[in-house]
Amino acid sequence: MSWQERYKSKLTTSKEAVTHIKSGDTVLLSHAVSEPTALVEAMVENCKAYRDVVVSHMISLGRGAYSKPEMREHFRYVGLFTDKATRASIHEGQGDFIPVYFSEIPEMIKKRRLAVDVFMVMVSPPDENGICCVGVSCDYTMQAIKSAKTVIAQINKYVPKVGGEAFVHIDEFDYIVEVSSPLPEVKWAETTEADLKIGQYCASLVEDGSTLQLGMGGIPNAVLASLKNKRNLGIHSEMISDGVVDLYEEGIINCSEKSIDKDKMVVNFLYGTKKLYDFVNNNPAVELRCADYTNNPLVIRESSKFVCINSAIEVDLWGQVNAGSIHGKIFSGVGGQVDFIRGAAMSTDGKGKAIIAMHATTTKKDGTKVSKIVGSLSAGTLVTTSQHDVDYVITEFGIAELKWKTVKERSRSLIAIADPDFREELSKQFELRFNEKC
Template identity: 55%
Template structure:
């Protein structure tokens, strides 16, 4: 059958497509901005016909209706990351969180640790050869399509076509639902003086010709804003934001000195504004690859002058980094933090740097301040990056190097970059902890 005839024969409404989901299936949703919202809405609307359907995903920017208590007999959320719309069900006890390194997710899918009955994804309009791009999300989405028993695709004519390991033939999809909607956009963060200072401190650790991994938010954008005088930077990152576009167009990022994927911005998913999606669309300077390549510590170790920059919620005197829990409450997930921290540590050129950057304090709802540098991590919190892996900790007050330092020297360095209002209190705790003068 000609691919066009096949496509036409499998095109249907979202309501018809979700009839292919059966009770007790595991449904995997495409990641982040590629979540197929029309299919998800139709699945929720059909909830009364399901019993115990497991829904798995990482970051969701949708409504997360399937995690609501009223659907707990129909859907069971089993997330590999949590977002604002999905984390409440964990606290309520009818959702589950599965700890997993980002780079391991495709392998878990391939080997059946994470079985996939149904993959629901967003794809671009088919090209003249019948191939669709998986748009802004390759990561584990590509493997979910390859491994699923049933693939349901929302064909969005506004989804970008991105080069790399991103193409799926229409013959691999069981149902198509045609839509036309802009990709979700993240509001650009406001960069205040604290973030500017953190960005400047991080930038001081980045040399010309470095390969960078950055996340999203005010701190990564602040770092990028401080790199305008650098030369020949490269990108090997699980994701990028709009700030990378600005530096690429200014010639600061040219990927010319990358040791692997030379000349290319290498990512596994995108999350930003239309400016970023338009930049990536059919751009041969950017390649998207599965997360088991991009985030594999062995691959990262091959990147020249690798510098990874991630954030956290809390750091204790020993350098233990808490990034995904607040006490016993699951807040997010490990994501790619440990993948890149370890990859940088394993750098073949021995020039890798792993930076954990954060404001020195967090302001509570009542306006009071709490130090993010603490003697002990909060009860019930989980260590994300352990004390043996941690490298640099950066706040607006400076840089503390952890590697090669004793526990006491680590604590002294961290107190030195803590907020001034907490330093005396931290010094007292230091003397109690280590039975010595500060």
């Protein structure tokens, strides 16, 4: 048969496709913007046919209905990261969580430490040769397609075609469902004055010709907005958002001085709005690569003048970074933070910089202001980046360079960039710990 005939033989409905999920199966979803919502919704609607199905993924932009209490008999969520839709299930004992570096997820799937029975993925329509593009999420997707016993693909005409490792032939799919809908758009809150100050401090550490990794949220966007006077910047990151588009169109990001993947922005997933999805479509300047490449410290170390910028929930005076838990409960996950920090530390040109950028305070629901620089992490708090790995910490009050500093030096540096309202209390904690005036 021709590929067109084979394609037609695989075509089915969402409702029919999910009947191939069996009780006890592990179902992995492509994540973030790539979540195959039509398939997920059909799976949830068919819940009474299942018992003890494990559903796993990184970020979900959907409703996470499979993780809700009423689904306890049918589904169990096991996160590789967590999000607003799913983290409650872990807190309530219905779900679970796997601590894993993003760079290791493809290998975990390959070795069947996460044994994927069914992988559900969203892809572009096939081209004239029967080849589809995973478009917005390459990360663990390509390995899951290779390793899963059953692969169900949702064909969505809105998925962009992006170069790199993002292409897969229809023969790799067992069942195909054609359901198109616009991709979800991720929009951040308006940039605050504090964001801009943090962005400016971060930008001061970025040299012309640097290669950047940026996380998600208001602060990375503020960093990008502060790079207008830089030249010949490159991108090697796990994700990019809309802010990168503006700098590329202005010629500030052109990847011309990258030491690897020259002239290419290399990422493993996309997280933004239609502006970003239109920009990457058939754009030879952008390549999707798998997480075991983009996030591999041994690859990252080869990037010239590498600067990675990530966020945190809190940092203590030892320099320990918590980016994954609140009040002893899972909030997110490690993602790629440590992958990039270690890659920067290993930089072959000796110019790598790893930045933790965060607001100095946060405000609780009751309006109470709380310092994000704390004396000690509380019991049960997860350490995302250890005191041995931390490099720079930046708040709206300045830059603390911690790498290879003594514990007293780093404590003083962190107190200096804390909100002024909390410096006296932090100084008292310093004095109790070290029996010495701050």
